[in-house]
Amino acid sequence: MNNPPGGSSSQDAAVQEFTIRVPKNVKKKHHVMRFNATLKVDFAKWTHVKMERENNIKEFKGIEEEMPKYGAGSEYGRDLREEARRKKFGITSRKYKPEDQPWILKIGGKKFKGIREGGVSENAAYYVFTHGVGNTIEAFPLLEWYNFQPIQRYKALSAEEAEQEFGRRNKVINYFSLMFRKRMRGEEGGDDADDPDEKKPKGAKAKKELKISEMDEWMASEDDSDDDSEEGEKDNDSDSAALTKKKRKVDDEAFEESDDGDEEGRERDYISDSSESESDHESKANKELKGVAEEDGLRKILTSEEESEEEQEQKQESEQEDEPTKEGEERASKLTKKAKKKGDEGKKESSSDFSSDSDTDPETSAPKKTKKTKTSEKNPPAANSSAPGSASTSRAGTPQPGAAAGAGGAAAAAVAAANAASAHAPSKRVKLDAAYTECGVTEEAVRRYLARKPMTTTELLTKFKSKRTGVSSDRLVETMTQILKRINPLKQNINGKMYLSINHT
Amino acid sequence: MTTPNAHPHIDRELDLSNSGRGVWLVKVPKYIANKWEKAPGNIDVGKLKISRAPGQKTQVQLYLSEGVLCLKEPGEQNIPKVHRLDVYNVTHQSLGVFSHVVPATTDAVVPESEKLYMEGRIVQKLECRPYADNTYYKLKSESIRKASMPQRQVQQLDRIVQNFKPVSDHKHNIDFLEKKKAEGKKARDDKDVVLNMLFAAFEKHQYYNIKDLQKITKQPIVYLKDILKEVCNYNLKNPHKNMWELKPEYRHYKQEVPVEPKPDKNSSDSD
Numbered sequence: 001m002n003n004p005p006g007g008s009s010s011q012d013a014a015v016q017e018f019t020i021r022v023p024k025n026v027k028k029k030h031h032v033m034r035f036n037a038t039l040k041v042d043f044a045k046w047t048h049v050k051m052e053r054e055n056n057i058k059e060f061k062g063i064e065e066e067m068p069k070y071g072a073g074s075e076y077g078r079d080l081r082e083e084a085r086r087k088k089f090g091i092t093s094r095k096y097k098p099e100d101q102p103w104i105l106k107i108g109g110k111k112f113k114g115i116r117e118g119g120v121s122e123n124a125a126y127y128v129f130t131h132g133v134g135n136t137i138e139a140f141p142l143l144e145w146y147n148f149q150p151i152q153r154y155k156a157l158s159a160e161e162a163e164q165e166f167g168r169r170n171k172v173i174n175y176f177s178l179m180f181r182k183r184m185r186g187e188e189g190g191d192d193a194d195d196p197d198e199k200k201p202k203g204a205k206a207k208k209e210l211k212i213s214e215m216d217e218w219m220a221s222e223d224d225s226d227d228d229s230e231e232g233e234k235d236n237d238s239d240s241a242a243l244t245k246k247k248r249k250v251d252d253e254a255f256e257e258s259d260d261g262d263e264e265g266r267e268r269d270y271i272s273d274s275s276e277s278e279s280d281h282e283s284k285a286n287k288e289l290k291g292v293a294e295e296d297g298l299r300k301i302l303t304s305e306e307e308s309e310e311e312q313e314q315k316q317e318s319e320q321e322d323e324p325t326k327e328g329e330e331r332a333s334k335l336t337k338k339a340k341k342k343g344d345e346g347k348k349e350s351s352s353d354f355s356s357d358s359d360t361d362p363e364t365s366a367p368k369k370t371k372k373t374k375t376s377e378k379n380p381p382a383a384n385s386s387a388p389g390s391a392s393t394s395r396a397g398t399p400q401p402g403a404a405a406g407a408g409g410a411a412a413a414a415v416a417a418a419n420a421a422s423a424h425a426p427s428k429r430v431k432l433d434a435a436y437t438e439c440g441v442t443e444e445a446v447r448r449y450l451a452r453k454p455m456t457t458t459e460l461l462t463k464f465k466s467k468r469t470g471v472s473s474d475r476l477v478e479t480m481t482q483i484l485k486r487i488n489p490l491k492q493n494i495n496g497k498m499y500l501s502i503n504h505t
Numbered sequence: 506m507t508t509p510n511a512h513p514h515i516d517r518e519l520d521l522s523n524s525g526r527g528v529w530l531v532k533v534p535k536y537i538a539n540k541w542e543k544a545p546g547n548i549d550v551g552k553l554k555i556s557r558a559p560g561q562k563t564q565v566q567l568y569l570s571e572g573v574l575c576l577k578e579p580g581e582q583n584i585p586k587v588h589r590l591d592v593y594n595v596t597h598q599s600l601g602v603f604s605h606v607v608p609a610t611t612d613a614v615v616p617e618s619e620k621l622y623m624e625g626r627i628v629q630k631l632e633c634r635p636y637a638d639n640t641y642y643k644l645k646s647e648s649i650r651k652a653s654m655p656q657r658q659v660q661q662l663d664r665i666v667q668n669f670k671p672v673s674d675h676k677h678n679i680d681f682l683e684k685k686k687a688e689g690k691k692a693r694d695d696k697d698v699v700l701n702m703l704f705a706a707f708e709k710h711q712y713y714n715i716k717d718l719q720k721i722t723k724q725p726i727v728y729l730k731d732i733l734k735e736v737c738n739y740n741l742k743n744p745h746k747n748m749w750e751l752k753p754e755y756r757h758y759k760q761e762v763p764v765e766p767k768p769d770k771n772s773s774d775s776d
Contacts (some may be wrong), residue, residue, distance in 0.1 A: 015556040022542075033600070037596070041599045043623060046519075070710070075745060131526075
């Protein structure tokens, strides 16, 4: 910094003298450029800077249509005539002065616009003192002040857009799902697959908001949870004794983990279409999302034998209460029909229970007896998992026996066989059975429902829930999943929902 | 809108050779600035004295030179000779000084391009303050008195002021008549000559008013109209209303006008 006085600052307590000159006939006109300090402009670091006046001639001329000045389409003396015409109306046009336009400063990629500031030199004059030769200072008057501001490269939001964005301020976005969706879209180019895709993330989102994170985790890491927590269940199938205990534990755990109690009311509303009771829009949305999530959960259960019991339980419960009376009536008629069906079905089931189980369940390749016990065990679980279906049966009367009895001899026989099988089984299994039958969900019942017509898991659960068996939905779902696992029904996707069915063979 | 106007919009390099230099920004009262403006460039207009006493604040003082003080019109007040300069730092903003050379608007064949220089960075601000002495008070009171004087004053008139006199024939009318007489009557030229003139005119522009054509060709308007009817169409509708343009067969503009208002064939003007 060679400040003017800085040159001879060595003497202390001394008086330095500089002579000031105001050089004349300098063609230069000095101006001030002002930057905000936050822009961190360092003049010394500038290397390649260009400046120009902004070209506003178009704005100045306004919307006046462009006429060719020359050649085709041009009119002789048009400008003059226009000017004369305007004058007639008392409009005197100001001339466009390019030297009055703001400066555009280009530093590398950055652009600044320097707008002249008025009023600065109204009551005082400004000079710039520069160090001249020797002890002289040259003073140049400063004519204009330009305030330089960076030019925005982006478009600002309009009022409406801003409002919209503001409304979104509290939304929590699941960035992972966002990215996932984007990727999917990129790959598939907007197929039907988009819908489920979109739904899933939503469900996940909703869950996150609801802080039912366990479920998310389950969904995401099916395998893990299978191996870890539900090991028990699988093992149950193969090993008989200790596993039942485990299972129960697991069940209990699952039950406790889910804070369904809170959600149940809503769920019921959702399923029974009485959602009007809840006026809150958001809660509705949540419900919807939840519903989707549940579906997902069930689907996953089926596909991956993963259990999101809580959800199902919720459904079951709500459904149980929804359809009790109807179901009863239906049941009656159904049961009569079923009785016939069961005649074959029940046989089928009972036979297939054992045989198909043995077929389908790799784990059940254990000796038949144990299998039977298993199946009987599983019946309840299966009933649970297929609870929608079997629940209805169990609801109609009380658990299996009644239903079976109502169903007819064949069914009864089947049940009896199952019971007998279970009788063979170790006491623990029996216990399990008891637990499952408690729920009123039997594999048999589930099979019946599935054989009649394809159903979604939700529907199945509804069937059982409507039977008012007083079983916690957790349990129901759990058993249902187990039963379904065992039955291993045909799965087919219709309208994005998974329908389960059993072939009559 | 003429050629010189094109220049300011050209990108120009900013001369950065002085960009690192620190300069002072000095705010001075108007009365000093006036004097400095009047002062010739070769004299000292003042002295800047910086006295640094140990343990004290640095004092900066401005002494105006006698030459400047003497520069005054009759009736002007004296201005104080000594001022102190308060020094401030530049905060919250970065200030720079740039200059541009305005090309002389004279008759240079190759017009000088406007040049831009970065003159430096303002490192300190100085404010020039007068000492409140007698001279200063006098100056101020005088300026206040002047400011309070009404700009318009009542004046009594003793006779009527006649600011408008009727004129029988205005001067420009006389001039015009004289010029017309000197030109004489417009003679009918050979038709080919007129046609050539017309085509030349239509090469420059597409549409002409008949008055303009008359001025260009200097033909009697009746004769001109006869010729125009042969080679031109008359536009009756609004874009280019009342204008003549060449018939399509005579045209060879480089780019045809896309939408040509179809001129009426029977554009017979009542003549």
